[in-house]
Amino acid sequence: MKKVSIGIDIGGTNSAYGIVDKDANVLYSGSFPTKNYPKVNEFVSALGVALRDALKKAGSVELVGIGIGAPNGNFYKGTIEHAPNLDWKGIIPLAELVSKEMGVPAVLTNDANAAAIGEMIYGGARGMKDFIVITLGTGLGSGLVANGELIYGHDGFAGEIGHTIVDINGRTCGCGRKGCLETYASATGIKRTVAELLANSIEPSVLRTIPYNDITAAMISEAAHKGDKIALEAYDYTGKILGIKLADAVAHTSPEAIFLFGGLAKAGDLIFKPTLKYFEENVLVIFKNKIKILPSHLNETNGAILGSAALAWKELVKN
Numbered sequence: 001m002k003k004v005s006i007g008i009d010i011g012g013t014n015s016a017y018g019i020v021d022k023d024a025n026v027l028y029s030g031s032f033p034t035k036n037y038p039k040v041n042e043f044v045s046a047l048g049v050a051l052r053d054a055l056k057k058a059g060s061v062e063l064v065g066i067g068i069g070a071p072n073g074n075f076y077k078g079t080i081e082h083a084p085n086l087d088w089k090g091i092i093p094l095a096e097l098v099s100k101e102m103g104v105p106a107v108l109t110n111d112a113n114a115a116a117i118g119e120m121i122y123g124g125a126r127g128m129k130d131f132i133v134i135t136l137g138t139g140l141g142s143g144l145v146a147n148g149e150l151i152y153g154h155d156g157f158a159g160e161i162g163h164t165i166v167d168i169n170g171r172t173c174g175c176g177r178k179g180c181l182e183t184y185a186s187a188t189g190i191k192r193t194v195a196e197l198l199a200n201s202i203e204p205s206v207l208r209t210i211p212y213n214d215i216t217a218a219m220i221s222e223a224a225h226k227g228d229k230i231a232l233e234a235y236d237y238t239g240k241i242l243g244i245k246l247a248d249a250v251a252h253t254s255p256e257a258i259f260l261f262g263g264l265a266k267a268g269d270l271i272f273k274p275t276l277k278y279f280e281e282n283v284l285v286i287f288k289n290k291i292k293i294l295p296s297h298l299n300e301t302n303g304a305i306l307g308s309a310a311l312a313w314k315e316l317v318k319n
Contacts, residue, residue: 001060001061001062002021002059002060002061002062003021003022003061003062003064003317004019004020004021004027004055004058004061004062004063004064005020005022005063005064005065005066005067005309005312005313005316005317006018006019006020006051006054006063006065006066006067006102006309006312007020007066007067007069007114007304007305007306007307007308007309007310007311007312008047008066008067008068008069008098008305008308009069009111009114009304009305009307009308010034010068010069010070010071010080010086010094010111011034011071011085011111011137011138012034012035012071012085012086012137012138012139013033013034013035013137013138014031014032014033014034015031015032015033015034015043015047016029016030016031016304016305017029017030017031017047017050017051017054017305018030018054018302018305018306018309019054019055019058019061020305020306020309021061022313022317024121024122024306024309024310026302026305026306027058027059027061028054028055028057028058029054029302029305030050030054032046032050034086034087035087037087038087038088039088040088040092040094040097041097043088044094044097044098044101045101047098047101048098048101048102051102052102063102063104064104064312064316064317065104065105065106065107065312065313065315065316065317066098066099066102066104066105066106066107066312067106067107067108067109067114067307067308067309067310067311067312067313067315067316068094068095068098068106068107068108068109068114068308069108069109069110069111069112069113069114069115069304069307069308069311070083070086070094070108070109070110070111071083071084071085071086071110071111071139071141072084072086072110072157073094073108073109073110073111073113073156074108074155074156074157075107075108075109075110075113075152075156076152076155076156077093077156078093078094078095078096078106078107078108079091079092079093079094079095079108080092080094080108081157082175084139084173084174084175084176085138085139085174094108095107095108105316106312107311107312107315107316109150109308109311110141110143110157110159111135111141111304112133112134112135112141112142112143112159113143113150113152113159113307114143114304114307114308114311115133115135115141115143115261115262115296115298115303115304115307116131116132116133116143116144116145116150116307117143117150117307117308117310117311117314118298118303118304118305118306118307118308118310119131119133119143119259119261119296119297119298119303119307120145121306121307121310122297122298122303122306122310123259123296123297123298123303124257124259124294124295124296124297125145125257125259128145128256128257129145129146129147129148129256130145130146130147130253130254130255130256131145131255131256131257131258131259132144132145132161132246132249132250132253132255132257132258132259133145133258133259133261133296134161134242134246134258134259134260134261135261135262136185136186136187136260136261136262136263136264136265136271137186137187137262137263137264138186138187138188139162139174139182139186139188140161140162140181140182140185140186140189141162142159142160142161142162142249143159144158144159144252144253144255145255146253146255151253161181161245161249162180162181162182162185162186163175163177163180163181163182164180164181164245164248164249165177165178165179165180165181166179166180166181166183166184166241166245167179170183170184171183171184171189171192181241181242181245184237184238184241184242185238185241185242185245185264186264187216187217187263187264189238190217190220190234190235190238190264191212191215191216191217191220193234193237193238194207194215194220194230194231194234195212195215197230197233197234197237198230201230203229203230204229205223205228205229205230205231206223206226206228207219207220207223207228207230207231217263217264217267218263218266220234220235221235221266221267221270224267224270225270232270235267235270235271235274236274238264238271238274239271239272239273239274239275239277239278240274240278242271242275242278243274243275243276243277243278243279243280243281243282244278244279244282246258246275246279246293247278247279247282247283247284247287250283250284250287250291251284251287254287255291256291256292257291257292257293257294258291258292258293258294259294259295259296259297260272260275260293260294260295260296261295261296261298261303262296265295265296268295272293272295275293276293279291279293
């Protein structure tokens with residue numbers, strides 16, 4: 001019977017899961033909307049149903065452990081703590097709840113840390129000892145690897161680049177503060193930028209015909225590819241903010257590369273070109289032209305799943 005782990009990626013909008021063997025083969029995967037379950041116990045019950053069904057469909061397998069990537073995940077305690085992009089408030093002992101539901105050990109880390117593990121083991125960071133992964137989804141997450149090890153800090157929360165301040169009087173963030181990077185450089189951030197540009201301009205744009213709540217990052221990307229000036233300006237502004245903040249971030253760990261992962265990174269040159277431009281314009285001279293800004297080598301869904309599953313193999317399976 002083949003031994004497998006389960007990798008779970010909990011996002012503000014959707015949660016994805018996969019049955020993964022030790023050779024990184026995803027035997028079965030699926031997802032469902034996180035937002036359908038405003039109470040965490042209901043979410044865990046629904047997750048249990050989905051995972052048991054997935055295990056049956058994966059064939060003759062033995063589940064040895066579960067790895068979870070989640071916003072504001074505390075690796076040391078197995079908890080989600082005050083995640084601004086989730087409906088579950090306070091401190092949630094998710095690893096314990098999932099372990100009880102499935103009857104096997106579970107380990108949890110920040111979702112961006114899980115993506116960094118996936119990039120390190122299966123993606124473009126193989127062989128690198130110093131790099132940063134930035135996840136550009138509903139919010140902005142980050143995983144920092146230095147000397148070949150993930151940086152967790154003394155309390156498990158190191159690497160919250162998304163909650164460094166761009167403007168102390170800037171946009172209100174879900175964390176309760178103002179001006180956090182993720183309010184500018186994320187799927188929700190670029191949507192807010194488009195709304196501001198539309199309000200402050202009479203420039204024609206296809207985005208004017210779409211109600212604000214219906215606008216998505218994919219729509220903005222499509223408009224930009226067609227030459228829409230508002231959409232193009234939104235990407236330039238987003239890249240500017242992100243590039244400047246990444247220029248600050250490299251001063252802490254001197255990474256070999258920065259990988260951009262997640263939905264917003266799918267825009268390709270629309271986000272990469274301005275980010276790199278403003279990064280090089282603002283980075284300390286000793287770092288100029290040394291650090292690569294690259295797309296993740298993992299696909300958006302499986303990358304996070306593989307990272308979470310790899311965390312389970314690393315922390316829970318001894319041989």
